[in-house]
Amino acid sequence: MHISVRNLGLRFQQGVEILQNVSFDVQGGEFVALVGPSGCGKSTALNVLASLIGRDEAEISGDIEIEGVNIRDRVQRSQNMGYVFQRDTLLPWRTVIQNVEAGLEIRGWKKVDRRDRAQELINLVGLTGFEDYFPHQISGGMKQRTALIRTLAYDPQIILMDEPFGALDAQTRMNLQAELIRIWFAQRKTILFVTHDLSEAATLAERIVLFSKRPGTIKNICSVPFPHPRDPFELHGSKEFAEFQASLWRTESDEYRA
Secondary structure (H helix, E strand, O other): OOEEEEEEEEEEOOOOEEEEEEEEEEOOOOEEEEEOOOOOOHHHHHHHHOOOOOOOOEEEEEEEEEOOEEHHHOOOOOOOEEEEOOOOOOOOOOOHHHHHHHHHHHOOOOHHHHHHHHHHHHHHOOOOOOOOOOHHHOOHHHHHHHHHHHHHHOOOOEEEEEOOOOOOOHHHHHHHHHHHHHHHHHHOOEEEEEEOOHHHHHHHOOEEEEEOOOOEOEEEEEEOOOOOOOOHHHHHOOHHHHHHHHHHHHHHHHHHHO
């Protein structure tokens, strides 16, 4: 599903301007990363797209369209959109498989059908055997896998991801990056991925949208030159990756220093 953001601006009612004249497109099936320093508005842009910020909270200008329909004209939030947050947001009183089933249950799937779908995804991400464990009994990486497949379960065409691997250690993060690449390459969902990590953006995305410091504007949009599917472990060891990452840093370093 195609996303078009045009001249997006946002100022909270308290007076702080977060976004200024932000424009970019995401093609159907494309993996795009939004990158910039903390506080630049990239997560806010994601929340506006997901209709999580109301016009009673902020003054919002510009337009966002999904498949040619302005999100302001939608009667309800898109059923074709999923959101993976910074924290795993799992329900602590539900097991892994029950958490994966949650969205399907809300949508009225029959118990046998949602159990089959949840088990299929659990097998896909290597959580077989942990179906009946509760969130406090599994690792941070396992929690994030569970959160990811909970979103995948109801088959959204657009997946919004707000720094989902930011709290994980380096090895777990790279393992989950590899998992996400594999799933995206097989299913070709439209993914908009927020991160402050230039290396992560270069590892995952087809294109990178670079934000300035707050108020966030678009400083540059660049294509990532490495073909998919990618192996993050091999990619990080290559000279080409190091050179590309250095070029991103030269473009964005002033924003991070500020």
